[in-house]
Amino acid sequence: MKFTIDKTVDIDAPASIVWEVITDLAAYPQWNPFCVECESTLKPGDPIDMRVKLAGRPQKQREWMKEHIPGKRLAYAMKPVPAGALSSGRSHEVKSIGHDRTRYQSHFELRGWMMPLVRGLLGRRLQHGFAGMTAGIQQRAEQLWAQRRR
Template identity: 60%
Template sequence: MGYVIAETVYIDAPADLVWQVITDLPRYPEWNPFVIRCESSLTPGDPIDMLVHVAGSAPRRQREWIRSNTRGREFSYTMRPAPLGALRSLRSHTVTPVGDHRTRYESHFELQGWLRHVVAAILGRNLRRGFDGMTAGIQRRAESLRTA
C-alpha cells in the first residue's frame, strides 16, 4: 500500500461549477493556498506545470503529466517515475453530482515506491495540510460562485 491522502467533501454547488473551479487553472492563486500557479492544456500526455507551496518551505516548481481527463467528471496527473521504482505519484480530482445543486468532490493523492516512506516522513504533515487547504479552497470558491 502506498502513502495516500484522500478526502471527500460535499459542496453546495452544481457539479459543472465545481468542475469549472478545478479546471480554471489561471485562477488558482485566488483560492488555492497549496498550488499557487498552475498551467496545462489538461490534455492527456501534456505537462501540468505548477508552483507548489508546501508549508515550511519556499514555493517550488513542479512538472507532472496529465494522465486522464474526462470532461466534467475527473482529471488526474502523475510525476515521471523515479528510476528503480523509487517513487511515483498519482493525483486525481473527481466530481460527482448528487443533486442539481450539490456535488461530491473527491481529492486523491498517492505515492508509491520504496522512497515513499522517506517522503512521507519528511513532507507528510505539510502535504496533508496543503491538500486539505486546496480541498477547502475548492469548496469555498464553488459555493461563493454559486451564491454570486
C-alpha cells in the same frame, strides 16, 4: 506499499461550477493555498506545471496529464523516479449528488521504496496542503454559485 491522502467534501453548488473551479488554472492564485500557480492544456500526455507551497517559498513541480474526462475526472502523475524509487498519482473527481450539490473527491498516492522517507519529511505538509486545496475548492465553488444565483 503506498501513502495515500483522500479528501472528500460535499459542496453546495452544481457539478459544473465545481469543475470550472478545478479547471480554471489561471484562477488558482485567487483561492488555492497549496497549488499557487498551475498551467496545462489538460490534455493527456501533456505536462502540468505547478508551483506548490509545502513550506516557505513555493517550489516548481512538473507532472504529466493522464486522464481528462470533462466534468468528471482529472488525473496526473509525476514522472517515476528510476528503479521504482518513487512515483505519485493525483486525481480530482466531481459527481452530482442532487439538485445543485456536488461531491468532490481528491486522491493522492505516493509509491516506491523512497516513499517512507518522503512521507516522513513531507507527509504532514502534504496532508495540510491537500486539505487546504479541498477547502478552497468548496469555498470558491459555493461563492461563485451564490454570486450567479443573485
